[in-house]
Every structure is written in C-alpha cells, then in structure tokens.
C-alpha cells in the first residue's frame with residue numbers, strides 16, 4: 465500500500481489491529497445458547513485477522529476495533545478525544561455507538577465478521593487492468609496509451625474514486641508524461657460507477673509533525689501544483705465522465721477542452737456544506753461558462769446538476785445514454801485522434817493561452833483561501849462528521 469492509504473492503514477493497524485494480540489487471555493463468560501463463541505474462537509479470530517491478504521478498508525477496521533473494545537472492555541467509558549484528534553475521535557465514536565451491547569454479543573459479532581472477511585479474501589481477485597507503460601506509484605491510477613489516446617483512469621471504485629494524496633501526485637506525473645507522449649489526445653475517466661467523489665476526506669486525518677497548519681499548507685501547495693497541470697496541459701484534454709462527479713473532479717472540468725458525460729452523471733460542488741470554498745479555477749471558469757447566478761447556485765449553495773443541466777449550462781459538451789456511452793465516446797475520440805496533432809495543439813494554444821496568466825493567479829488565490837478554510841471549525845466539523853459516518857452528501 466503506497467502513500468496516504470498506506471499511512472492511514474498503518475496508523476489504524478498500529479492503533480488497534482495490532483493491539484489485540486498484545487492483550488492476555490481474557491476469560492470472558494459465555495452468555496447463553498445463542499452466544500456460542502468461546503474465548504478460544506475469539507483469540508483465533510484476532511490472530512486470523514492478521515493473516516488477511518487484503519486490506520478490509522477503514523470502515524470495517526473501525527467496526528472491528530469497536531467490537532474488540534466492547535468484547536474486551538465492555539461499553540465505552542473513556543473520555544471523548546478532542547475535535548482535532550480525528551482518528552481517536554472516530555474510533556471513540558465507533559466504540560461508543562455500540563452502547564450497552566454485551567461483551568458476549570460483541571465477541572460473537574467480531575468472530576462472525578472476521579470469518580466473513582477471511583472467506584472473501586480467499587476468493588480470486590479481479591485481474592489488474594492491462595497497461596502498456598510505466599504505471600503510477602499506486603494502483604489507484606491506471607495509465608494506458610493506444611489508438612492515439614492516453615487514458616488516465618481513476619481506479620478506486622470501492623471508494624468512488626476519491627482522490628488520495630498519492631493520487632494527486634500520480635495524476636500530476638501522468639499529465640506531465642502525457643504532455644510529452646505520442647498520443648494526440650489525453651483522457652481522464654474513472655473505473656466503476658462514479659467518475660470521482662472528489663478529495664478523499666480522510667486525507668486530512670493524518671496530521672504531519674507540524675500539525676493542522678502544516679497539513680493545510682502542504683495541501684494548498686499540492687492543490688495549486690495539481691490544478692496548474694490542467695491549466696498548462698498543451699494537448700486536447702477530454703473528460704469522459706462515466707458517473708457522478710463531486711468536488712474537485714467537477715471544478716477542474718472548466719479546464720478541459722471537451723467533457724462527455726453519461727446521462728447517469730451528476731455534478732456536485734458541496735463546498736459550503738463542507739465549510740470549504742471553490743478550487744480548480746471554478747470561481748473564474750464557472751461564472752464565465754454558465755453565468756454568475758448559475759455558478760453561484762452550484763458553488764455557494766451546492767446545487768447538484770444532472771448531466772442534461774450541466775450540458776445546458778455549458779459545463780458538459782454532450783450527454784450520451786449510459787447504455788451506449790463507452791462505445792460512442794471512444795469511437796468518436798478514436799476518430800478525433802487521427803486529426804493532425806500539431807494543428808490541434810496550436811488551436812488549443814490560441815484558444816487557451818491568453819487566459820493562462822489569469823488562471824494561474826486565480827488558482828493561487830483559491831489555494832490560499834482554502835488553506836485558511838481547512839483550519840476553520842466549519843470545515844473540521846464537516847470532515848469529522850463524514851468520518852464518523854454521521855453525514856453524506
């Protein structure tokens with residue numbers, strides 16, 4: 465596991481998945497006929513968990529943590545961690561949510577869950593997508609080239625293609641490579657049912673040594689570098705929006721040359737809900753594309769647009785029925801990729817270059833504003849609320 469995902473997983477594991485093994489035998493009482501789990505079964509499950517081949521994901525780890533604590537210590541009776549202590553607060557919330565569940569029932573649930581996880585980790589995993597070039601650091605991004613098209617695919621479908629810190633770095637590298645490769649056209653798309661659910665909100669949970677201020681500073685630098693790559697991209701850049709898009713995956717669309725969407729796609733920028741502010745140059749591109757009041761409805765009030773609405777407002781170039789989306793879009797892109805590449809580059813240059821300086825200034829300003837926003841109570845509360853499963857969009 466690379467980058468943020470790895471760090472978070474290590475953090476979770478060091479926080480609790482490892483600790484059960486250090487606990488001596490507990491001698492728990494078995495409650496009744498429905499509760500047949502012995503202490504031995506429980507200890508076996510604790511050991512079995514260490515042997516899982518696949519990371520079960522943070523939500524499951526959280527559930528296991530809560531059940532383990534309940535099974536070994538009973539109902540949560542320790543003080544709630546502070547608001548900035550995201551990880552311990554999330555763990556505390558999960559344990560506390562089990563209320564007065566008996567130790568025996570928690571032990572049974574824990575054993576059942578581990579046995580389910582062990583069974584599913586033994587079934588064969590799907591084949592990795594083929595790639596004909598050096599792949600990014602993490603499997604969450606897949607880059608392929610063929611038929612005159614370089615495709616950068618967000619590949620974290622179980623997390624709705626939410627962007628981890630590592631993915632931002634990998635996309636920057638992929639765009640830099642694509643800007644110099646042989647393909648006349650570059651495409652960004654997603655695997656699974658979502659295009660992208662935006663920034664991975666758990667990015668904010670692994671605080672660096674410098675604390676929240678350092679986290680906000682380094683995130684603002686990464687955001688600025690990421691968006692700059694889209695501003696400066698020299699070739700036709702096409703978004704193939706295969707499903708709903710959220711947050712930064714919507715705002716950057718204003719920097720693409722063409723946006724094709726399935727009729728299943730939606731476009732959602734819930735920045736106020738998250739205590740955040742617009743990025744991806746959308747504070748400038750959206751009012752230009754759709755007019756200031758339509759842009760305000762999206763960027764201030766988080767109005768979610770259907771694909772048809774986004775098309776009517778100029779953010780999307782064309783909408784296709786989901787059943788024929790992939791076939792029609794790729795056939796069309798394949799045909800476009802045969803056009804003279806230099807002519808396409810030069811045309812893009814003429815269309816975009818006079819705006820570049822402005823876009824860089826907007827990007828820098830939006831990143832600075834967000835740096836402050838990320839430290840606000842409004843933003844921290846919204847993220848804590850999502851992480852503790854109290855809220856969804």
Ligand SMILES: CCCCCC/C=C/C(=O)SCCNC(=O)CCNC(=O)[C@H](O)C(C)(C)COP(=O)(O)OP(=O)(O)OC[C@H]1O[C@@H](n2cnc3c(N)ncnc32)[C@H](O)[C@@H]1OP(=O)(O)O
Pocket residue numbers: 521522523524622623624626627629632661662663664665666667683684686687710711712713734735738740743850855856857
């Ligand atoms: C360098 C930093 C730059 C930062 C730039 C600023 C960027 C700002 C933004 O992008 S703001 C937008 C942030 N995104 C969100 O707030 C979306 C949050 N997600 C949701 O509300 C929902 O997950 C959903 C509506 C996208 C999908 O709902 P549903 O269909 O019910 O699926 P699940 O919620 O069960 O999702 C499956 C799985 O994915 C995890 N997940 C989805 N999106 C995110 C996300 N953005 N961050 C972290 N995790 C996400 C979700 O938790 C589930 O995980 P689980 O299976 O429970 O482990």
